[in-house]
Amino acid sequence: MRDRMRRKDLYSLLLIGLLIVLYPWIVDGNEYFISVLVFLGINSIVTMGLCLLMGYAGQISLGHAAFFGIGAYFSGILTSQYSFHPVVAFFAGIFFSALVAFLVGKPTLRLKGHYMAVATLGFGEIFFIAFNELITLTGGPSGLSGIPSLSFFGQVLEVTAYLYLVWGFVFLLLIFSLNVINSRVGRALRAVHGGELAANAMGVDAAWYKVQVFVLSAVYASIAGSLYAHFITFISPSSFGLMPSIMFLMMVVIGGAGTIWGALLGTAVLTSLPEYLRGLEEFEVLAYGGILMAVLLFMPQGILEGMQKLLKSMRRTRKKNP
Amino acid sequence: MREEILKAKNLQKSFGGLRAIDSLNFAICRGQIKSVIGPNGAGKTTLFNLITGIFPPSEGILEFNGQILNGLKPHLIAQLGISRTFQNLQLFGNMTVLENVMVGRHSQTSAGLLSTGLRLSRMQKEEKDIKEKALAELTFMGLENRATLEATSLPLGEQKLLEIARALATYPKLLLLDEPAAGLNTRETEKLCHTIRKIQQRGITIILVEHDMSLVMEISDELLVLNYGKKIAEGSPRDIQRDPDVIAAYLGEETGNA
Numbered sequence: 001m002r003d004r005m006r007r008k009d010l011y012s013l014l015l016i017g018l019l020i021v022l023y024p025w026i027v028d029g030n031e032y033f034i035s036v037l038v039f040l041g042i043n044s045i046v047t048m049g050l051c052l053l054m055g056y057a058g059q060i061s062l063g064h065a066a067f068f069g070i071g072a073y074f075s076g077i078l079t080s081q082y083s084f085h086p087v088v089a090f091f092a093g094i095f096f097s098a099l100v101a102f103l104v105g106k107p108t109l110r111l112k113g114h115y116m117a118v119a120t121l122g123f124g125e126i127f128f129i130a131f132n133e134l135i136t137l138t139g140g141p142s143g144l145s146g147i148p149s150l151s152f153f154g155q156v157l158e159v160t161a162y163l164y165l166v167w168g169f170v171f172l173l174l175i176f177s178l179n180v181i182n183s184r185v186g187r188a189l190r191a192v193h194g195g196e197l198a199a200n201a202m203g204v205d206a207a208w209y210k211v212q213v214f215v216l217s218a219v220y221a222s223i224a225g226s227l228y229a230h231f232i233t234f235i236s237p238s239s240f241g242l243m244p245s246i247m248f249l250m251m252v253v254i255g256g257a258g259t260i261w262g263a264l265l266g267t268a269v270l271t272s273l274p275e276y277l278r279g280l281e282e283f284e285v286l287a288y289g290g291i292l293m294a295v296l297l298f299m300p301q302g303i304l305e306g307m308q309k310l311l312k313s314m315r316r317t318r319k320k321n322p
Numbered sequence: 323m324r325e326e327i328l329k330a331k332n333l334q335k336s337f338g339g340l341r342a343i344d345s346l347n348f349a350i351c352r353g354q355i356k357s358v359i360g361p362n363g364a365g366k367t368t369l370f371n372l373i374t375g376i377f378p379p380s381e382g383i384l385e386f387n388g389q390i391l392n393g394l395k396p397h398l399i400a401q402l403g404i405s406r407t408f409q410n411l412q413l414f415g416n417m418t419v420l421e422n423v424m425v426g427r428h429s430q431t432s433a434g435l436l437s438t439g440l441r442l443s444r445m446q447k448e449e450k451d452i453k454e455k456a457l458a459e460l461t462f463m464g465l466e467n468r469a470t471l472e473a474t475s476l477p478l479g480e481q482k483l484l485e486i487a488r489a490l491a492t493y494p495k496l497l498l499l500d501e502p503a504a505g506l507n508t509r510e511t512e513k514l515c516h517t518i519r520k521i522q523q524r525g526i527t528i529i530l531v532e533h534d535m536s537l538v539m540e541i542s543d544e545l546l547v548l549n550y551g552k553k554i555a556e557g558s559p560r561d562i563q564r565d566p567d568v569i570a571a572y573l574g575e576e577t578g579n580a
Contacts, residue, residue, distance in 0.1 A: 176439040176440070177439075179439050179440070179441045180435060180438050180439045183438035183445065183449060184427075184428060184438060184449065184452065185433065185434065185435050185438045185439075186438070187417070187421055187424055187425050187428070188425065190414060190417055190421075191417075191428075193416060194413075194414030194415055194417060195412050195413075195414060197412055198408065198414065199414075199425070200395070200396035200397045201374060201396055201400055201406055201489075202397075202400060202429065202488065202492060203397050203400035203401045203428045203429025203430075203492060204397055204425065204429075206397070216435065
């Protein structure tokens with residue numbers, strides 16, 4: 001059973017990998033379309049971590065854009081103002097995000113449900129204010145510009161190369177996540193979700209696992225933030241406030257928090273949906289909201305599981321009336 | 323005298339003004355089956371919760387294998403070799419039957435976040451071992467052909483057996499069974515009785531909380547009778563059945579049938 005699931009994971013990985021590699025040719029080198037896929041990759045990194053936290057360990061976070069912001073500002077500030085090497089700045093962001101996640105997670109992860117949501121909301125807000133007010137460092141509300149593009153042996157990475165870089169990270173982190181999920185640690189996380197009482201009775205240190213997965217998800221978000229900063233070379237606090245936090249959460253929920261593939265599908269749908277709806281002009285927001293509501297009403301388990309159920313029932317009816 | 327594996331000295335637990343456990347002294351010898359009986363609200367489940375560290379005793383000492391349990395968190399107590407089942411089933415509904423039992427191997431294994439994420443070879447070997455041992459416990463409980471089903475899709479009787487399998491997977495020295503026969507029919511109860519004996523033969527000490535008196539009387543080496551959190555009797559099933567205090571407090575007029 002699990003081996004079969006493993007094989008399914010592998011096929012999905014290969015399929016997506018092939019699509020990404022061929023994508024620049026599919027869209028005929030159109031930079032705009034390629035950049036949409038870059039953003040999709042960046043968002044995916046955040047939502048994979050969030051999915052481990054929410055879907056597997058059952059903990060909610062309404063402040064994950066803050067970790068995304070920490071990564072982005074660390075990379076942005078350290079490379080543009082202090083001329084650090086991007087790799088150094090990247091790891092500094094990861095380290096700081098992990099530290100913050102540890103310090104925030106330790107007390108808040110003891111809370112449950114709505115309380116946890118409110119605590120992370122508050123934490124996200126604190127960082128949003130910090131990004132706005134530390135003007136000498138962050139440039140304040142008007143943003144931080146002049147972040148250098150990444151270059152490799154003196155060659156500035158153009159958009160296709162950046163696409164491959166970002167998706168390289170997506171794949172590494174996806175494989176890492178899948179490995180964790182199908183292991184002792186993944187089972188411990190799901191046990192915490194399924195029932196803390198029983199998890200503890202089986203020797204699972206629920207509190208410590210919650211902190212670990214919170215830190216891990218913060219590291220993912222920070223990696224995404226760094227990649228984001230170097231890609232658009234200009235960042236401002238509005239990308240790291242409450243709305244983006246909710247957006248990340250929606251991506252996970254819409255796709256289906258139960259599996260990491262669901263989270264990725266949700267990210268793909270919500271990242272590309274605005275592009276499709278652009279033609280509707282002022283009705284865009286209305287259509288967007290309508291689609292979200294329809295998904296949550298008719299597929300409360302998320303699109304992935306909803307589709308699977310739909311396929312299964314279609315197959316069954318076809319068997320009945322051939 | 324045989325070696326005592328668990329000792330309670332002057333154990334007390336109060337919830338506000340209520341004394342759920344009141345100056346309780348008792349001990350269990352290694353390899354025994356000891357049943358804790360008493361009317362509803364006598365403090366049986368509270369006693370389990372004290373032993374497994376879900377809440378700390380208000381006073382007194384719990385000693386397991388020479389180690390004081392007071393103040394230890396539940397997961398550490400589990401790692402010392404105390405495992406349990408729950409009166410209200412606490413299976414992981416988001417996992418398969420086999421995965422539930424695999425969680426039971428947690429305390430005996432060590433792979434961490436990084437080593438699992440990077441799929442180090444040590445971790446893969448451990449993973450294989452976890453699966454084999456979990457399957458062995460499922461087979462022991464007769465659930466091997468249920469392995470891939472969702473845990474909560476099983477009928478109640480099998481869910482109860484699954485909880486025991488999961489507890490056994492921790493390789494406990496002491497196993498606490500909280501009303502394992504509740505909701506089972508006569509045939510299932512007979513099978514359970516046989517299974518508990520087999521667990522005892524593996525050298526595992528068992529504390530049983532159970533309302534089914536025929537099961538309790540048949541299987542127990544010793545009984546501990548509680549009422550309002552106080553011990554009113556302790557001894558062999560035969561002695562307990564004759565004890566006037568027990569008859570008055572618990573078994574009532576119909577003791578002859580028990």
